Every structure is written in C-alpha cells, then in structure tokens.
Amino acid sequence: MKAFFVKIIGFFINLISFISPRTAGKMAIKLFSSPRKIKLKEVEKDFLDTAFTEDIKYAGLSIRTYRWLGKNDTILLAHGWESNSFRWKPLIEKLKTLDYNIVALDAPAHGHSTGKLFNAILYAECINIVAKKFEANIIIGHSVGGMATAFFQQKYQLKSVEKLVLLGAPSNFVGVFRRYVNMMSYNERVSQTMNELILERFNEKPDYFNAARLSEHIKADGLIIHDELDKIIPYNDAEDFKTFYKKSKLIKTKGYGHGLRAEEVNDYILDFINT
Structure with missing residues (x-):
C-alpha cells in the first residue's frame, strides 16, 4: 500500500513537470527533505x-x-x-x-x-x-x-x-538521489530540475557531495x-x-x-x- 501511494505522488509530480518543471522539481526536493x-x-x-x-x-x-x-x-x-x-x-x-x-x-x-x-x-x-x-x-x-x-x-x-x-x-548524493528518483518514478524533467536546484542552493552540483x-x-x-x-x-x-x-x-x-x-x-x- 505504501509503495502504491509513493507511485501516485510521483505520478502527480511528473504531471506538474509538463507544465512547470521548476515547480515539480521544488516539490520533489521538498518531499525529499521533509522527514516525518x-x-x-x-x-x-x-x-x-x-x-x-x-x-x-x-x-x-x-x-x-x-x-x-x-x-x-x-x-x-x-x-x-x-x-x-x-x-x-x-x-x-x-x-x-x-x-x-x-x-x-x-x-x-x-x-x-x-x-x-x-x-x-x-x-x-x-x-x-x-x-x-x-x-x-x-x-x-x-x-x-x-x-x-x-x-x-x-x-x-x-x-x-x-x-x-x-x-x-x-x-554520495548522486546515489541517494538516484534511489529516490527511482523509488518515486520521476521523469527526466523532474530529475534534471532537482539537480539544477541543488546547484542554485549550494553552488555545487550533486556529484560534488x-x-x-x-x-x-x-x-x-x-x-x-x-x-x-x-x-x-x-x-x-x-x-x-x-x-x-x-x-x-x-x-x-x-x-x-x-x-x-x-x-x-x-x-x-x-x-x-x-x-
């Protein structure tokens, strides 16, 4: 059941990426960074x-x-x-x-x-x-x-x-991000925008970390x-x-x-x- 809801959330964020990749990327990063x-x-x-x-x-x-x-x-x-x-x-x-x-x-x-x-x-x-x-x-x-x-x-x-x-x-961050992207089934738009947002926030690409x-x-x-x-x-x-x-x-x-x-x-x- 948990995996089902994860895929639903990922599908929703993927849909948003066709309208606004940046919005979708921000949502993905926030979800990634928000522990219960x-x-x-x-x-x-x-x-x-x-x-x-x-x-x-x-x-x-x-x-x-x-x-x-x-x-x-x-x-x-x-x-x-x-x-x-x-x-x-x-x-x-x-x-x-x-x-x-x-x-x-x-x-x-x-x-x-x-x-x-x-x-x-x-x-x-x-x-x-x-x-x-x-x-x-x-x-x-x-x-x-x-x-x-x-x-x-x-x-x-x-x-x-x-x-x-x-x-x-x-x-490394790249591996952590890759596993997160795969778990959520994010598309390339979301994945790429996440990387761009990390660069903006930390002045380094994910592979630096x-x-x-x-x-x-x-x-x-x-x-x-x-x-x-x-x-x-x-x-x-x-x-x-x-x-x-x-x-x-x-x-x-x-x-x-x-x-x-x-x-x-x-x-x-x-x-x-x-x-």
Whole structure:
C-alpha cells in the first residue's frame, strides 16, 4: 500500500513537470527533505530524561543535545533519517559503564530539535557546532548521520576529533538521489530540475557531495561498518568510503540490515574506540 501511494505522488509530480518543471522539481526536493515528525514514545522519553539536556541555536534552529557525564573521552552520537537520540540506548549503556562522556544530538526536524527541512549539509553544520561546544574526541554517525559526520570533519578538521565511526553511511548524493528518483518514478524533467536546484542552493552540483571522495582528507582514524544485505544503502557505498578514507578500516556484517542494531556491532565500536 505504501509503495502504491509513493507511485501516485510521483505520478502527480511528473504531471506538474509538463507544465512547470521548476515547480515539480521544488516539490520533489521538498518531499525529499521533509522527514516525518515522529512523536517520541514514553519509553524513549524516560530514557532521554536521564540525560542533561541543552538546546543549541544554529541558523534559527534549536538543536537538542543530551549528555551523560563521564571522565573519559567525549563521544558524540549522530542518528539517521527519521530517528532520534534514543536509537543509541544500547550503546550508551555500554559507554556509561566505561565512564565515557557521552553527547547525543537530535538532527534538525527530528526528535526535540526544531525545523521542518533536513539534509546532510545542514546536519554537518549542526554536528560541527555541537562537536566544538563539547570538544568531541570520537563521533559515531548512523546512515545520513555518518555521511554528515564525514562532511563535517572533512570541512572543519576539528583537532579534538581523533576517531570517526560510520555506520551504514551513504557515500554520495548522486546515489541517494538516484534511489529516490527511482523509488518515486520521476521523469527526466523532474530529475534534471532537482539537480539544477541543488546547484542554485549550494553552488555545487550533486556529484560534488561525495562523502567518500572527500574523506581522503580526513586525518582522524575511521571505522566503517556496513551490512552486506543493507536494503537502504548498498554495501558498495562502504567500499567507496574504504577506497578514499585511507585511515579507516571496514567491517562487513551480515543479517543486521541498515539499522545495524546488534550487540556485535556495538562490540566492534567499543574495540575500536578503546584502542
């Protein structure tokens, strides 16, 4: 049923493109950049209420941060699309036993952060201000949170950051856009106009935003974990990262999907950050 409605929306935007490609392109970009605002469950609220919370301002947005205090290195956690900081609960509990200083943020338009639109470039800027404020030593990002983490560190090379962990991270905008276009069955008019709008907005074409290629400039050590059966972000994206991110190692898992919610994955992370 969900796939049926997706195709209907795509068909509608395609029709508009015959009248106004620009209008259709704007609609497609807005849809692509508008996560659902998912209300937190009581169990999620209860856990997040155990943290110290602080809202940090950026570009008219209020970015919610959560902190569990510890004496060891500061670890910053960046979740993915339509998620929130609760997704890290099992890992946070392990990190707390090791007395790490833990910071998690809700991305723009997610959780308790404000905003209606979201993209990896904006997320990278939010990660930057949070990482600077709390002097993060290690950053762990899932999915688009991993892509945004790579964009952030490549751009700012924050000296306090010593290690990055990228979990199921997309390696480039072109691939993400292609999968979105295919899912919606957009025609060439819509696809081309989307690319033109990205150029207008960011002064770069979509192919510039290749997190894997840009990661060759990152000096921090990296760990890339990706499931070979990931149906959201293909495993090839992890191999792209490994090709360019010379200071990283790649771990392939099987059966954990895109979410990578598994004790084994958390153990890989702990082994990496503890060495």
